[in-house]
Amino acid sequence: MASLQRRKVKDYYYWYIVESRRINGKPRPVTIAYLGSVEKILDMVQNGIIVKNVKSFSHGAVYALWNIAAKNNILDILKLSFPQQKRDGLDRATSILLAAIYRAIYPGSKNEFAEWVKKTTLPSIVKFDPEKISSQHFWDQMDGITDEMLSKAEDAISKTILEKYNISPEKLALDYTNYFTYIDTDNKKSTLAKHGHNKQKRNDLRQFSLALITTKEFTIPLCSYVYEGNINDITIFPEYLEQLKQRVSKYSDINNITVIFDKGSVSKKNLIILDNPDYKINYICGFPMGSCKDLYEIPLNEYINISIKGREILCYRLNKKIWGKDRECVLTYSMDLMIGQYNGLIKSISKKIEKLMKLKNQLQNENSRISRKPIDVDTKIKKILSGDYGEDIIQVIKDGIRKITDIHFEINEEAINAIRDKYFGKKLLITTQKDWPTEDIVEAYLDQYNIENIFKDTKNVHHFSIRPQYHWTDQKVRVHTFCCLLGLLLTSVLNKELSDMGIKLENKKLIDTLVEIRQSYLMSSNKKKKWGVDVKKIIEDMDEEEEKIWSCLEQVFEG
Incomplete structure (x- = not known):
C-alpha cells in the first residue's frame, strides 16, 4: 500500500510517495515518486479538493502473467525443482519467474531488466527493489540449474496445466528449429553452438537447436530439448523420441498419444524405431513421395472431397507396402500448394x-576466355539445368563440333504443364491410426502448422523471443531457453482463460494490449488523513478492448 513519507535533506523536509517492499527479507520503504516540499503540497491543496496523477506504470501484462503463474502454482513447482538460494532478497524460483515474464513482454538483455521493470508495477506486485536486480543477479540465480532440473520443472508444470485446464495431450505436434548466437568461434565453453544450416539465413554464425512438442489445443509447449546446432532433424529424431517417451509418460498414457511430424524426420531407420512394439507411440507423418513415385500416377478424378474446418480438400486413401511394411496412407491435393x-x-x-x-x-x-571444348560446355549446361526438372523443360542446342561457338535453347511448355499436373499439389501422409476417419488424419496433420506459430513467437523481437541471447555457456543457454518458453507457456494459458470467456487474440496481440493497461498513483486532498493528503492506486482510462480484457482478468484472478 502506498503512503506519504517525510525525509530531511540538509535541514529541509521533502515529501515522497513510498511503498513497503521486502528487501533482503525485511520490509523497507521504496520511493515511488518525489512530491517536493510541504509548501509545494500546501499550494496544491489550499484551494480545496485537488487530484493529481503523480506517476503511471505499465500494469496489465505483468499483473496478468504473475497472477496466472500464481494460479497454477508455478513458483512452488520451481522451488521444488531447483536448489534453494537467495540473492538480493529474492529466492531463485522468483528470479527465474521474473526472467520468464520479462522475456514474454520485453525480450531484452538482463542488463536492461532494472530499467524496464521500473516502468511497470511488477516491483510493487512482487515486493522487490529493481535497483538491486542486475545481470549478475540473474547469472547467479541461473547458475547450478542442471538439465535434469529443467526437465523436472517443465514436466511438473506441463502436468499441472494439462490437468487443471483439461487439455488433451493425445495429439502432439513435433518440430524443430534453430537460433543463431553471437558466441565466438574460438569459444570452447559451448558445445551446443555449432555452424549449420540456419533457418534465419545466418549461416555465418554459430547456432543451437530446439526440439519441441505442442498440444493441439492452444498450442501449449511441452518437452523442450536443446541440442547441438549442427545436427539435422533425421539424426536427432531417435534421441528426442526417447526423451518424449520418458517425459510425456509422467503425465499421460504413452499408448494414447499420437505424434504428428513432417517428412524432415522420416528415414528407414526412424520408422523402424517407431514400428518397434516397445515404443507403442502412434504417429501421423508426411512422407517423401519420391520413394513412392507410382502414387503420382493416380489421377485426381479418383480422389474424394472431404471438408476440414470449412475447407475442401481432395484425398485418396489406400494401404501400401512402404519400406517392407504395409502402411495406412492418405494422399492429399491442395490447389494452394500446387500454385x-x-x-x-x-x-x-x-x-x-x-x-x-x-x-x-x-x-x-x-575475347572471352571461357573454354569452348564440348565437354566443358556440356558440364556447364548440365550444372545450369540440374534440379527443378530443368533437363525435361529446357532443350539446349549447340553450334560447333570440336569448338562450341554458340548455344540455342527453348522452353517446352507442354512439359511444364505435364509436370504441374502430375507432381504438384500432392502430399503423402502415413499413419498407424488405421481406424481413424480420413478427416481426422488430415486435420491432425494440418494442425501441425500451429507449432510453426510457436517458433515464430520465439523469434519475435518484441515478445517471447529466445534470441538474442546473451549467454556463452551451454548451461546458461538451456536455462535461458527454459525461461523464454515458460513466459510463452504462461501467455498461452492466459490466452486460454480469456478464450473461454469469449476473447480471441493471438499471444503477441494479447501482450501488446495488456501492456497498454496502466496503473497510476493518484494524490488527492483528504482532511481525514494525517497530512491532509491521500494516495491511491487506480487503473487509468482504458479503451473498449482493454476494458473487456481487464474485466475478464478480474474474474479470473479475483473471482
Whole structure:
C-alpha cells in the first residue's frame, strides 16, 4: 500500500510517495515518486479538493502473467525443482519467474531488466527493489540449474496445466528449429553452438537447436530439448523420441498419444524405431513421395472431397507396402500448394534461362576466355539445368563440333504443364491410426502448422523471443531457453482463460494490449488523513478492448 513519507535533506523536509517492499527479507520503504516540499503540497491543496496523477506504470501484462503463474502454482513447482538460494532478497524460483515474464513482454538483455521493470508495477506486485536486480543477479540465480532440473520443472508444470485446464495431450505436434548466437568461434565453453544450416539465413554464425512438442489445443509447449546446432532433424529424431517417451509418460498414457511430424524426420531407420512394439507411440507423418513415385500416377478424378474446418480438400486413401511394411496412407491435393510449387518452378526456369543467356554471350564473345571444348560446355549446361526438372523443360542446342561457338535453347511448355499436373499439389501422409476417419488424419496433420506459430513467437523481437541471447555457456543457454518458453507457456494459458470467456487474440496481440493497461498513483486532498493528503492506486482510462480484457482478468484472478 502506498503512503506519504517525510525525509530531511540538509535541514529541509521533502515529501515522497513510498511503498513497503521486502528487501533482503525485511520490509523497507521504496520511493515511488518525489512530491517536493510541504509548501509545494500546501499550494496544491489550499484551494480545496485537488487530484493529481503523480506517476503511471505499465500494469496489465505483468499483473496478468504473475497472477496466472500464481494460479497454477508455478513458483512452488520451481522451488521444488531447483536448489534453494537467495540473492538480493529474492529466492531463485522468483528470479527465474521474473526472467520468464520479462522475456514474454520485453525480450531484452538482463542488463536492461532494472530499467524496464521500473516502468511497470511488477516491483510493487512482487515486493522487490529493481535497483538491486542486475545481470549478475540473474547469472547467479541461473547458475547450478542442471538439465535434469529443467526437465523436472517443465514436466511438473506441463502436468499441472494439462490437468487443471483439461487439455488433451493425445495429439502432439513435433518440430524443430534453430537460433543463431553471437558466441565466438574460438569459444570452447559451448558445445551446443555449432555452424549449420540456419533457418534465419545466418549461416555465418554459430547456432543451437530446439526440439519441441505442442498440444493441439492452444498450442501449449511441452518437452523442450536443446541440442547441438549442427545436427539435422533425421539424426536427432531417435534421441528426442526417447526423451518424449520418458517425459510425456509422467503425465499421460504413452499408448494414447499420437505424434504428428513432417517428412524432415522420416528415414528407414526412424520408422523402424517407431514400428518397434516397445515404443507403442502412434504417429501421423508426411512422407517423401519420391520413394513412392507410382502414387503420382493416380489421377485426381479418383480422389474424394472431404471438408476440414470449412475447407475442401481432395484425398485418396489406400494401404501400401512402404519400406517392407504395409502402411495406412492418405494422399492429399491442395490447389494452394500446387500454385506455390508452380510459381517456384517458373522462377527457377527464369534463373536457368538467365544463366544460359550469360553462357551464350560468353561463347559469342571472341575475347572471352571461357573454354569452348564440348565437354566443358556440356558440364556447364548440365550444372545450369540440374534440379527443378530443368533437363525435361529446357532443350539446349549447340553450334560447333570440336569448338562450341554458340548455344540455342527453348522452353517446352507442354512439359511444364505435364509436370504441374502430375507432381504438384500432392502430399503423402502415413499413419498407424488405421481406424481413424480420413478427416481426422488430415486435420491432425494440418494442425501441425500451429507449432510453426510457436517458433515464430520465439523469434519475435518484441515478445517471447529466445534470441538474442546473451549467454556463452551451454548451461546458461538451456536455462535461458527454459525461461523464454515458460513466459510463452504462461501467455498461452492466459490466452486460454480469456478464450473461454469469449476473447480471441493471438499471444503477441494479447501482450501488446495488456501492456497498454496502466496503473497510476493518484494524490488527492483528504482532511481525514494525517497530512491532509491521500494516495491511491487506480487503473487509468482504458479503451473498449482493454476494458473487456481487464474485466475478464478480474474474474479470473479475483473471482
